[in-house]
Amino acid sequence: MVGDETMRRKIPLWRDERVLKGVAQVISSLVILGALYWLIDNFIAITQQRGMPLTYGFLDEAAGFPIKESFIPYDSTMTFGRAVLVGLINTLVVSAAGIVFATVLGFVVGLMRLSTNWLISHIALAFIEFHRNIPLLVLLFLWYFGVFTKLPAVKDSIAIPGFIYINQRGFYLTWPHLAEGGVLFAATLVAGIILAVLAWSVLRHIREVRGKETYFGQISLAVLVLVPLIGWFVSGGKPVLLDAPVLKGFNFQGGLRLTTEFTALLIGLAMYTSAFIAEVIRSGIQAVRKGQIEAARAVGLRYSQILSLIIVPQALRVIIPPLISQYLNLTKNSSLALVIGYQELFAIGKVTINQAGRAVPVFILIMATYLAISLLTSVVLNIYNKRVQFIER
C-alpha cells in the first residue's frame, strides 16, 4: 500500500499512460454503444411511424406465388414461411453443389497452373484471369442468355435416346428410382460402403503396424460389391427402376431434371469461384518449402506420392483459411441467381417483400439467414482447420 502511495505521488493520474489508455477505451466504447443505440432506436421509431412494424406474423399467410424448383413439397397455397424455407433449401443445394465442383475444378486448375508444361500452365492462367477479371453477374448472364437458352428447343433436344436429353429447358437424365423392396437394397448398399471403408482402414492399419501384406484393397472392394449384390437378389432381383425422361406435351416428364437456371447458376458460380480457389491452392503449394520436395525425391517417392504425402498435407494449413472465405463468397454470390430466374433465398425474399408488403422484416430475415449460414460454415471449417494445423510443441 505504501508503495502505491508513493507511485501515485510520482506520476499524477492524468499523466499515467495506463490510466489514460483505459479511459480512452471506455470513452470510445461508450461512443460506439451510444451510436449503435441511437441507430437502433431511430430505426424502430421510424418503422413504427411508417406503419411497418417489425412483426413476422405474415409468414403464416398464404404465399400465393409459384416456385418452379423445390426440394420439399410446395404449392402456391402454402405460407410465406414455407416459401422462404424453399428458398433457403435451394440456396443450400446450389451452394453445396457449387462448393464441391469449385473445389475439384479449382484444385485441378491450381495444379495445372504449377505445371512445368508451358501450354498447360498458360491454359490455366487464361482460365484464372478470365474468371477473376469479369464480374460474376456478367458471367451468369453470359452462361444463361448466351449459352443455355440458346440450346435447341424441346422437340430438337440433343439426346442420347433413352438416357439423356439436353435442351433449353434443362438437362433431363435417366435416374434410378427405388422400386418395391428397393429400401432393402439401398440399406445393403449403404452397409456395403460402410463395411468396405471399415475393412480398408482396419486392414491397412494392421499392415502398417505389423508390416504384413493384408490385401486391404482387394478385400474392401469385394465387400463393396458382394454385400449389395446379396441385397439385390434378396430384394427380388429388381429393386431399382430406371426412370427415363419422356416427351409429353410441352416438356419432358420423368427422370432427373436439372433446370436451365440451376445449371447455369451452378456452372457460373463453380467456374468463377474455382479460379479463386486455384490461386489459393497454388499459393498453398508454393508455400511448401522446396527442401521438403527435394527430400521426398531423394527418398525415392513417386510424384503422386510426393503430392499426397508431402505437399498436400503441408499446403492444407495455408490453403484452408482463404478457402473458407471462398466458400462463404460462393454461398453469398448465389444470391445473384435473382437475375437468371433461379429462385433461391434472396429471390424468394424479394417476391415475399412484394406480395406481403413487409420490406424491413424480410430483409432482416434474409440477412440473418445468410449470416447464420456463413457463421456455421466457418465454424465447421475452422474446426477442420485446427486439425490440419501443425501441432506446435
Add this chain to the structure above:
Amino acid sequence: MSRKLLFVFSLLIAISMLATACGAKQTATTAPTGGEGPAPVQTVEVVRTVIVTVPVESTALPPEVIKPAGYGETLAAVKANGKVVCGVHTSLLGFGYLDENGKNVGFDIDFCRAVAAAVLGDPEAIEAVSITAADRGPVLQTGEVNMVTRNMTWTSKRDAEWGNFTWITFYDGQGFLVRKDSGIASMQDMDGATVCVTTGTTTEKNLATSFADAGLTYEAVTFEDTPSVYGAYVEGRCDVATSDKSQLAAARAGFVTPDDHVILPVTISKEPLTPAVPTGDDQWFDIVKTVIWGLINAEEYGITSANVEEMKASENSDIRSLLGVEGESDWGYTALGLSPDALANAITAVGNYGEIYDRYFGADGIAFQLDRGLNNLWTNGGLMYAPPIK
C-alpha cells in the same frame, strides 16, 4: 505487484466513470431540472408536476383547424428541390422508356411531367428514378420518391400497405403472349406449359390462381427485370409470357418478328394501372389526383395543348374554371397551394389524356398501336370518367 495493483485501481476508476456517465445520462433524460446527487426524491416530483400542468393549459386554449402532421410537406420539399421525384420504368416501350437521346419518355412519364408542370411550371423539372417492379412498395413506404408512376396495379392490399393510389390512368387486364406456331389458342391448351413472368407483380399471383382454378399445371420461370422475361420467352425458354396486355403489346412490338407472336383473347384479371404517392401528405395526394382529373376532363371539353390560350376565353364556365380564369380559388388551387393556371400549364406541357394516349399508342403513336378500348372517355363508351374540376 504494485503495477498490477495500479492496473486494478485504474480499472476501478474507469468503471466508476462509466457508472457516473450512465447516471448522468439518465438524469439528463428523465429529470429536466437536474437534481444533484442524492437529493430527496419527493421534491423533484413536485417540481415536475407543476411543469406538466402549465403547458397543457396554454396549448388547449386556441382551437385551430387541425392539419395532420405531414400536410403540405411534400409540396414544400418539391418547391425547395425544384423538381418532382418520380419512380418510373425505363425499359417498357410506350409506358416508361428512354428515347434515342436518353430522355425518359412514355405514357407514365407524361403524368409525372404534368404534375411537375402544374406544381413548378416546368414539365422538365422531374427526376426519374428507375425502379424495378419489386421496388415499388419500398420506395413508397420510405417516401424516397414523390410519386410512383410505373404501370402499377391498384389493389386494396397495396393501397393499405404501400401508399395512396391516386387515379386510374390505364385500364388493363392480364393476358398471354404465345408463338403462333405453338398451337395454343385457349387457357386449356396451356396445361403443362412453361410461363415466363416478372417477379414481384400481381401477374405472378394471378397466374397461380387462374391456373389453379382451371385445374391446370404449369411451370413459372420468374425474372427480376422485364427485358429478361421477354428475352427468355423469345429464346424459347418459355411457351408463354404473361403480363398486362398493354405490356405484352409493348414487348411484342419490340420483337424482331412481331407477327410470329399473338396475344390470346383471354383476360384473367383486372389491372387498373394507377400512379401512387407516399402516405401522410393529403395535400400532395390531392394535387396529383387533381392534375390527372384535369387532363381527363380537358379531353372531354376539347382542350388540347394547342388551344389552351383560346379556350381560356371559352363561354363554357367549366372550361374557364379548369384553366384557372374563372375567379378566386375556383377549383381549389389555393387550398392545394398551386397557382390558378396550374392545370393549364399541365395541359400545355403534355396535352390532354387523349393526346398522351395517342402520342404513344394512337394510329401514329411512337411506341405501338393499341386500341383505346376501356381507356376511351365515358362519353365514347370507355371508362375514363373524372370528377369535375370546379
